[in-house]
Amino acid sequence: MSHPAEALLNAQLQFFLQDFKGDALRTHLDIEANAYCDLLETISARDLLSESQVISWIERNILSYSPTDTMREQAVMLVELGLNNPSHQQQPMRQLINKQIYDLMVQRLVERPALRQELIHSALSSPVYTRVLSDVVYHSIVDYLTTDNAIARRVPGFSSLVKVSRNMLGRMGRLDETIEQAIKAYLSRNISATAKFSEQLLDKALNNDAIAQYAELVWPRLEAYQLGQATRHLETQGLSYLAVLYWNQIRQTDYMKQQISLLVQAWFAHAGNMPAMHFLRLMGIERDHIAREVVAVGEPMVNALNDSGYIERRLKEHFARFFDAPETRTLIQDLIGKQV
Template sequence: MDFARPNGYVEQLIFIISPAILSESETLMSHLADALLEAQLQFFMRDFASPTLRHHLECEAEAYCDLLETLSARELLNEAQVIAWIERNILNYSPTDTMREQAVMLVELGLNNPSHQQQPMRQLINKQIYDLMVQRLVERPALRQELIHSALSSPLYTRVLSDVVYHSIVDYLTTDNVIARRVPGFSALVKAGKGMLGRMGRLDETLEQAIKAYLGRNIAATAAFSESLVDKALNNNAIVQFAELVWPRLEAYQLGQATRHLEIQGLSYLAVLYWNQIRQTDYMNQQIELLVQAWFAHAGDMPTMHLLRLLGIEREHIVREVVEIGEPLVNAWRDSGYIERRLEEHLARFFDDPATQRLLNTQETLPT
């Protein structure tokens, strides 16, 4: 040691004992950090314990509702974010076989429930709703006429009508029916016609060609005439009267009878195939984008809480559901030790952070 150098002894002494001082300081700081971590951990855990948990959840829900009073829907999520979420989680989702089987199992259990089999239809549709449905139909004659026209002007209907008229004419001309017997000489005429056509050969083919040629020229007019008859028959009074006659049978109709022909396995498979096809189309993407943008144009700038009120969701509803769902969920997290482990990990990261260590070191050196 250089004892001759001024203050050399002191410097050497400090050099010798400084590691011990630093080590003690670090130990004290470590103890302080551990104590603070434990104090904060216990503080938060008290918030998550009954009976303070319910109060804590209520306070947090109220605070969030206060925030929703000031933020618009667009400030929370914009159009692009909502569209992207729908694309990621709905349009890009392909139902798995397991998901489909689970859905089928639940539906079949519901349909096979003995109480479902014997449940009358009036449990689903009461007379008031039924009358409103009939009234809506009565108030829309243009829609009714369009439906009748679409059905009766279709190629399927004209083919059926042509076949019905054809067989009716053939049956009338070739059968010695009651009407023919009442007309003097008509029966003999039919028999003579049969004999003549029989000598010509191919009776059925000759009749068919002649009658179908006639129907081909006149079936459009016949279909239009039947359309006018149906439209006239389905007037407002007739619909109301028919609905009144149907209701007593409908209300007593058992749900088991209505669903006995449902084949859930096949329907579910068809539904998945259809969804996987349509979700990948440009049409679906365009519809999603159009609808989301239209909704934001209409309501995106409203305060979110005001918008929720317009939808029938009040502040007390939100607070109630946060408490009712949050309390058992947080209790399960707390009892399993999950919350304490997560809090301890985050607090340890905070106290191990160099900035926190510097603050604690500064606190240690402040004068008392």
């Protein structure tokens, strides 16, 4: 590189480096942030990126990402630190949910009886519930037949029958197989009706007034319930491992790819053509917010890069490429020749 070119390079380098120091850096960042906001006032999201580019980025950087053990361990470490924090252990639940939010949640439940009925039906019509109900009814019948209880004592001659039943069970070890099969067959035929009846009873019991009253009774205990008690059974290692397994399974499915494409396309159809800055305002993000955060984050970051010499090295390399270019050398020689 010739002496004039090197002198120009150093002069230009020092000129730009002034923008990365002291008050000039803050001013520079503010000017650039507002200039970018000016650009966003005139162009849309679709002008910046197409739907296919956004979808491809998500597929490359999110769906293709498999969390490493180190990443999982870091997440577990942070969660466990938070859970083991003494202040967390003793914080009351009202720090997370206040009465206003709690009342709104109860109101939403009260206002959706169809959802409540669907949840009750799904729970009480499941094979698990009917099997448990069948076992409970069966053992209740057996217990009634073999126990001298207050109700049985009011029935003339029942105590004698109970004594006979006990003697039989003492010799046999259980009800006669024929009787047992008959009871179970009866339950099998009628348990669906019993379950449906219990569903009707529960739906009637959980009416709007009952839910509201119960919620009022629960709140004093809930608001004082300590977070440490609520999270003491969390097993973060196992949960994190399960979460990674689930993510690695679902991220590779066609379903996830279809969902991503559908959501991105729907968003672009809704907001892709409006000016980007206008959409940000609708989201509650003003240009002064953007400029403020660019300065707040950019200033310490640029200072660190500048102090390490990184910015000077990168600028010098790019300027050197410019001044070493044949076209630049020819231009400098022509300018020197004209001056001479």
